[in-house]
Amino acid sequence: MFSSAATRHLIPRNALAIHQLSRTSLPSCSMLFSTDPAAAAISFHEDNTQTIDDPNRKPRVVILGSGWGGYTLARRLQKELFDVRVVSPANHFLFTPLLPSTAVGTLEFRAIQEPVRTIKGLGHYYQAKATNIDLENRVVTCEDLYKGVKFDVAYDYLVVAAGKKSNTFNTHNIQRLEGVVVFFLKHLYHARQIRNRIVECFERASNPTIPDVQRDRLLSFIVVGGGPTSCEFMSELHDFINKDVANWYPDLVKHIKLTLVEAGPGILGSFDKALSEYYLKKLNEKNIDVRLNTAISGVDERYIDGEQITVARFADGSEINFGTMVWSAGLAPVKLISNSNLTLDRDRVIVDDYLRIPETKGRAFALGDCAASLNDKLPPTATVAEQQAIYLSDCFNKYYCKFDVVNEKNHDVELPLPGNVTPALMPWNAFSFMNKILCKSSPKFQYKNRGAMASMGFGGGVTDLTNTDLPSPKTTMSGQASYLVWTSTYLTKQLSVQNMILIPMYWFKALLFGRDISRF
Numbered sequence: 001m002f003s004s005a006a007t008r009h010l011i012p013r014n015a016l017a018i019h020q021l022s023r024t025s026l027p028s029c030s031m032l033f034s035t036d037p038a039a040a041a042i043s044f045h046e047d048n049t050q051t052i053d054d055p056n057r058k059p060r061v062v063i064l065g066s067g068w069g070g071y072t073l074a075r076r077l078q079k080e081l082f083d084v085r086v087v088s089p090a091n092h093f094l095f096t097p098l099l100p101s102t103a104v105g106t107l108e109f110r111a112i113q114e115p116v117r118t119i120k121g122l123g124h125y126y127q128a129k130a131t132n133i134d135l136e137n138r139v140v141t142c143e144d145l146y147k148g149v150k151f152d153v154a155y156d157y158l159v160v161a162a163g164k165k166s167n168t169f170n171t172h173n174i175q176r177l178e179g180v181v182v183f184f185l186k187h188l189y190h191a192r193q194i195r196n197r198i199v200e201c202f203e204r205a206s207n208p209t210i211p212d213v214q215r216d217r218l219l220s221f222i223v224v225g226g227g228p229t230s231c232e233f234m235s236e237l238h239d240f241i242n243k244d245v246a247n248w249y250p251d252l253v254k255h256i257k258l259t260l261v262e263a264g265p266g267i268l269g270s271f272d273k274a275l276s277e278y279y280l281k282k283l284n285e286k287n288i289d290v291r292l293n294t295a296i297s298g299v300d301e302r303y304i305d306g307e308q309i310t311v312a313r314f315a316d317g318s319e320i321n322f323g324t325m326v327w328s329a330g331l332a333p334v335k336l337i338s339n340s341n342l343t344l345d346r347d348r349v350i351v352d353d354y355l356r357i358p359e360t361k362g363r364a365f366a367l368g369d370c371a372a373s374l375n376d377k378l379p380p381t382a383t384v385a386e387q388q389a390i391y392l393s394d395c396f397n398k399y400y401c402k403f404d405v406v407n408e409k410n411h412d413v414e415l416p417l418p419g420n421v422t423p424a425l426m427p428w429n430a431f432s433f434m435n436k437i438l439c440k441s442s443p444k445f446q447y448k449n450r451g452a453m454a455s456m457g458f459g460g461g462v463t464d465l466t467n468t469d470l471p472s473p474k475t476t477m478s479g480q481a482s483y484l485v486w487t488s489t490y491l492t493k494q495l496s497v498q499n500m501i502l503i504p505m506y507w508f509k510a511l512l513f514g515r516d517i518s519r520f
């Protein structure tokens with residue numbers, strides 16, 4: 001049914017291709033693109049096309065997304081059993097807990113990412129956006145990231161792991177000024193934008209001809225949101241200012257203003273209350289203006305003394321001039337999900353206890369931030385997505401591989417439910433053998449609480465183990481002990497030896513020699 005050659009995996013979206021499409025054979029093709037996407041020339045090569053009776057054909061699993069869910073699943077699926085394809089605009093997996101560190105130069109960008117193409121045995125990777133899912137014909141429509149040309153990818157099994165995007169809540173001018181003075185913090189390119197903007201603000205503010213009102217504006221930094229990402233970035237930014245900016249821009253330190261804004265009554269809402277209050281206390285000790293129960297109503301561009309100024313307006317009527325705003329205040333569905341015909345609950349795809357999308361005969365699954373079970377409300381976190389991917393990979397490798405999905409006779413046959421699967425309690429692969437000892441297996445997905453951590457820059461942090469399922473004391477930690485747990489946990493969870501070497505090297509460099517302040 002599918003060709004195994006790397007160049008024979010697309011179904012171009014034109015009438016000729018649709019006419020040639022049949023359920024017994026998918027034609028392979030090559031596409032010769034001109035500078036005009038609409039004028040793309042298409043040629044077909046019918047040689048070596050695998051038919052549905054080909055005994056060498058493996059079921060094709062198409063994964064939408066390369067985040068914690070999609071990348072983990074793609075790595076763990078047994079490639080001798082499945083033809084695994086990944087569709088994602090990002091050609092890398094991002095280790096998100098360390099993302100705030102890259103925004104100020106504590107770590108370098110390449111130290112916290114893993115290229116998708118390095119997955120051993122991967123059938124193919126498409127750097128494209130999935131724009132539509134045809135559940136009836138089992139085809140995903142994709143749009144090339146560079147030319148905008150659309151093509152189809154057929155599947156036997158589909159896994160939607162598209163994640164979510166930052167939610168602006170339709171706040172005035174946030175979307176329009178994104179990438180100029182307002183920045184999100186979800187992807188590597190966001191961190192790179194923030195890093196360049198921070199250095200730009202200091203370089204412009206150091207110019208002797210700049211007016212005071214503009215200097216004060218450029219050196220005012222606002223972080224929106226009170227979750228772990230916002231708090232960790234603010235702590236990293238404070239470290240950068242105290243340990244690096246103070247050395248290279250000593251005359252500017254007195255002009256710097258740091259503000260953290262949270263619409264709720266406290267920060268780190270998912271943590272133990274004592275830890276949240278401890279973190280808040282430490283931020284206040286660093287002279288960071290933390291505004292709770294405060295929502296941003298909009299951003300304005302005004303002229304003061306002939307200078308264009310960006311102003312943040314708050315719901316309580318107060319205002320702050322700012323040069324950089326980092327927005328990490330909520331999540332919204334990506335277009336693929338919001339425009340789909342999938343059944344949603346609060347903008348998340350509804351799945352059953354086996355992560356299956358209902359009414360798909362077990363051919364489509366969803367996991368991670370974009371998925372929600374009506375029976376078990378889980379937070380949109382990396383650890384949930386990772387555990388779901390591990391569960392689903394075990395289902396495929398142990399049970400679903402026994403179902404002859406490529407046989408046309410089974411086209412409308414419901415995929416049998418899996419047998420018992422052991423939940424992934426232990427966060428490290430080296431200790432995965434303990435999962436069977438500590439956990440009870442079940443055919444259904446089971447989420448296990450591994451605790452929560454948040455760093456506070458070099459030498460500080462908070463760790464909440466009060467509700468953990470790990471075999472550890474149900475307690476909390478803060479300060480240097482928590483920082484040690486945070487660094488050791490995330491260092492040992494790296495997926496490549498290269499990053500396990502690079503990360504401590506960059507930590508040591510930042511501690512001993514300072515962070516890089518170059519802008520390029």
